[in-house]
Amino acid sequence: MLKGVALSKRFGGVFALREASIDIPQGTITGIVGPNGAGKTTLFNVLSGLYTPDGGQVVLGGEDVTHLPMHERARRGMTRTFQISRELGELTVAENLMLAAPHQAGEGLLANFLRVGRVAKEEAQILALAGELLERIGLTRLADEPARTLSGGQKKLLELARALMTQPKILLLDEPAAGVNPSLVNEVTTFISSLQRDGLTVAIVEHNMDMVAAICDPVYVLAEGTVLTQGTFDDITADRRVIDAYLGGGI
Numbered sequence: 001m002l003k004g005v006a007l008s009k010r011f012g013g014v015f016a017l018r019e020a021s022i023d024i025p026q027g028t029i030t031g032i033v034g035p036n037g038a039g040k041t042t043l044f045n046v047l048s049g050l051y052t053p054d055g056g057q058v059v060l061g062g063e064d065v066t067h068l069p070m071h072e073r074a075r076r077g078m079t080r081t082f083q084i085s086r087e088l089g090e091l092t093v094a095e096n097l098m099l100a101a102p103h104q105a106g107e108g109l110l111a112n113f114l115r116v117g118r119v120a121k122e123e124a125q126i127l128a129l130a131g132e133l134l135e136r137i138g139l140t141r142l143a144d145e146p147a148r149t150l151s152g153g154q155k156k157l158l159e160l161a162r163a164l165m166t167q168p169k170i171l172l173l174d175e176p177a178a179g180v181n182p183s184l185v186n187e188v189t190t191f192i193s194s195l196q197r198d199g200l201t202v203a204i205v206e207h208n209m210d211m212v213a214a215i216c217d218p219v220y221v222l223a224e225g226t227v228l229t230q231g232t233f234d235d236i237t238a239d240r241r242v243i244d245a246y247l248g249g250g251i
Contacts, residue, residue, distance in 0.1 A: 001026035001201045002078070002170055007046050007056035009039075009225075016042040018225040019056065019087060022219075023118040024170070029192065029202045032234075033209070037243065040205040041083070044172050048080045049073045061169070079171030083178055085155040089148030093139055093158060096147045097130035098123075100165035126165075127177030133161040153184030160191060170201040177208040189214055221245070 002024040007016040017039045030038050045051040047058055049070035058066045065073050088096055136141045137157040142150065145244045150158060156176055163171055176192065177185050185208065193215045195202055206212050212219060213233045220230040223245040229236055236242050 001061065002047065002203070003057075003059040004043065004047055005057040005059065007043065007053045007058070009046055009051055010054050015225050017046065017053070020222065020225060020227050021056075021183050022047075022220055022227065022230075024201060024203050025218075027196065027199065028217065029204065029215050030197050031212040031219040032222065033205065033207070033212055033219060033236075034203045034222035034228070037224075039225040040222050041174060042225075043222065044080060044203075044205055048078060048172055060068060063203065074166060074168075078172065079163045079166045079168035079170075080172035081159050081163055081174055081176065083175045085152075085159045087147040087150070087155055087158055090146055092144050093147050093150065094127070094130050094134065094143040096158060097133060097162050097165050098126050100162045101129070103127045108241075119184055129165065133164055136194070137161050138187065151184075153180040153188070155192065156180050157184075160188070164195075168200070170203070171195065173202065173204045173206075175205055175207065177206060177211050178210055185211065 004020065004022045006019045006021055007017050008015065008019055020039065020043060022032070022043070032043065034040055042051065049065070049068060057064060060078060062072060062114065063076070064160045065076065088099065091099070125222055131140070131143070134143050137160065139154060139157060142154070147155070147158060156179070160176065173192070176188055180188055189211050192202060192204070204212070204216060217232055218230050219233050219236050221228040221236050221242050228241055228245060229239050
């Protein structure tokens with residue numbers, strides 16, 4: 001589904017990635033773990049098109065997209081989230097979702113005058129999809145509230161739902177459990193797991209090892225910009241190199 005082949009990225013004279021390769025198979029939830037500074041977010045930034053690699057190749061669905069910008073990759077089905085949720089605070093929760101729907105006829109000025117019926121029908125469909133997603137993430141009761149009033153965990157759920165409004169084929173999630181109240185982590189984990197059952201391919205950068213253990217297979221371990229190893233969660237936690245580089249002697 002998505003491959004990074006021998007990806008390298010330098011900032012000045014420092015390698016953030018050094019010939020790192022990753023293969024994210026279709027229909028999987030692939031975990032990417034490693035210590036701070038290992039290159040995990042840089043890898044996501046290269047895969048998603050935020051950064052152009054200094055070496056290597058990004059392949060999406062069999063197509064070389066290495067030099068395509070983010071919006072072109074999004075059109076091909078790749079959507080990502082970031083570590084810090086950035087909701088539009090003064091818009092309602094439902095409006096935040098509706099705004100993310102792509103290719104809306106109402107975005108064009110003339111369509112609002114010449115294709116009123118089409119615009120209204122499309123908006124109703126987008127509102128219905130937003131309602132379905134809000135129900136799935138348990139935020140229906142907050143649909144008409146300003147997004148700024150949500151808790152940190154609720155904002156993470158909103159960001160997940162907003163990403164799904166683009167109807168992606170593959171979703172890159174950068175630390176979906178970061179800043180989330182422990183009581184909500186299970187909800188986030190369950191929701192991500194349900195995406196796989198829907199047929200969506202997911203890749204996750206995450207420090208919460210309980211989440212990784214529960215839903216990720218395969219798991220890649222990065223250290224100093226390179227892929228140290230990959231395998232099942234049991235495989236990586238039994239690897240002495242991982243224990244030394246990341247787990248500090250144990251989980």
